[in-house]
Amino acid sequence: MTMAGTAMPLTGPSVLPPIPVSATLAANETLARKRRAGEPVLPLAFGEAGLPAHPLLRDALAAASGANAYGPVAGLPVLREAAAGYWTRRGTPASAASVVCGPGSKALLFGLLLAIGADVAVPKPSWVSYAGQATLIGVRPHFVPVPPGEGGICDPAALAGAVRAARQAGRRIGAVVLTLPDNPTGRLASPDSVRAVCQLAREHDLIIIADEIYRDLVHDPTVAFPSPVAYAPERTVVTTGLSKNLALGGWRIGVARLPDGGTGRAPAAALWHGGAAGQRVRRGRHGAADAGGHRAAVRRDRCAAGGGAGLR
Numbered sequence: 001m002t003m004a005g006t007a008m009p010l011t012g013p014s015v016l017p018p019i020p021v022s023a024t025l026a027a028n029e030t031l032a033r034k035r036r037a038g039e040p041v042l043p044l045a046f047g048e049a050g051l052p053a054h055p056l057l058r059d060a061l062a063a064a065s066g067a068n069a070y071g072p073v074a075g076l077p078v079l080r081e082a083a084a085g086y087w088t089r090r091g092t093p094a095s096a097a098s099v100v101c102g103p104g105s106k107a108l109l110f111g112l113l114l115a116i117g118a119d120v121a122v123p124k125p126s127w128v129s130y131a132g133q134a135t136l137i138g139v140r141p142h143f144v145p146v147p148p149g150e151g152g153i154c155d156p157a158a159l160a161g162a163v164r165a166a167r168q169a170g171r172r173i174g175a176v177v178l179t180l181p182d183n184p185t186g187r188l189a190s191p192d193s194v195r196a197v198c199q200l201a202r203e204h205d206l207i208i209i210a211d212e213i214y215r216d217l218v219h220d221p222t223v224a225f226p227s228p229v230a231y232a233p234e235r236t237v238v239t240t241g242l243s244k245n246l247a248l249g250g251w252r253i254g255v256a257r258l259p260d261g262g263t264g265r266a267p268a269a270a271l272w273h274g275g276a277a278g279q280r281v282r283r284g285r286h287g288a289a290d291a292g293g294h295r296a297a298v299r300r301d302r303c304a305a306g307g308g309a310g311l312r
């Protein structure tokens with residue numbers, strides 16, 4: 001394996017730590033076993049509706065099945081346009097140029113963490129993959145408790161403490177994750193908390209990763225949806241996809257809305273040019289897209305090995 005003409009040890013036991021089965025996959029396997037044994041189970045592990053695909057979606061997917069050529073790195077223009085329309089209709093202005101598509105939002109989150117390249121603050125509890133992905137790419141997840149009665153957001157005061165403590169320990173937290181609404185708590189963070197976290201993100205120069213994949217499962221129309229884009233548009237990346245309310249998890253369709261200026265521009269540009277994690281790995285391995293040195297190569301290699309396994 002070469003990178004810019006240099007031999008690179010990209011795989012092998014010396015760089016890859018053992019990757020455990022993710023907690024949700026393990027729970028899912030246990031549930032499947034119980035189901036096979038005829039035991040009644042209520043599956044609460046996977047975020048999957050178990051509904052059939054809507055006939056409109058089924059027809060559109062069937063009609064597109066002949067389109068088998070490789071597509072553009074940032075995604076098909078028609079999908080980027082559709083995603084921009086989706087956000088704009090929900091009060092978050094977006095243009096097709098600010099949208100990047102990936103094989104599920106999970107791959108986009110992976111690519112984003114890789115592009116940011118610093119530690120990440122994640123709510124405790126949170127979806128298992130954020131911390132797993134951070135660990136795989138060689139940065140550290142910092143678990144921050146959620147405010148009382150809320151979920152999917154770090155308690156602002158505790159977040160400020162975590163950023164300071166990390167700095168004192170010689171680490172840099174460069175991003176914070178919000179899950180709106182949240183998996184696993186099912187809660188939607190309050191506008192006050194979102195505003196406070198956005199303010200802190202500005203003060204400490206953090207990129208805000210707003211995972212809004214469950215947004216259309218907020219069933220109360222009187223609830224205002226507190227997207228961080230409203231408070232810190234210059235540094236917020238929003239991810240979503242068709243896996244949850246549209247029950248299309250197996251089709252792996254995810255999109256990210258990138259900031260079009262300001263602090264979020266650099267990681268956004270890296271994600272845009274490299275696409276999702278898989279794209280970056282492929283380009284990096286051929287030496288075309290990356291001059292990041294051995295550490296970055298190891299990170300990418302971990303992604304290649306663990307992009308699908310060990311996480312969900």
Ligand SMILES: Cc1ncc(COP(=O)(O)O)c(C=O)c1O
Nearest residue numbers: 047104105106127183241243254
């Ligand atoms: C909070 C959260 N974000 C993202 C994802 C990933 O979704 P996908 O990769 O299917 O877009 C999941 C899936 O379980 C999830 O629960």
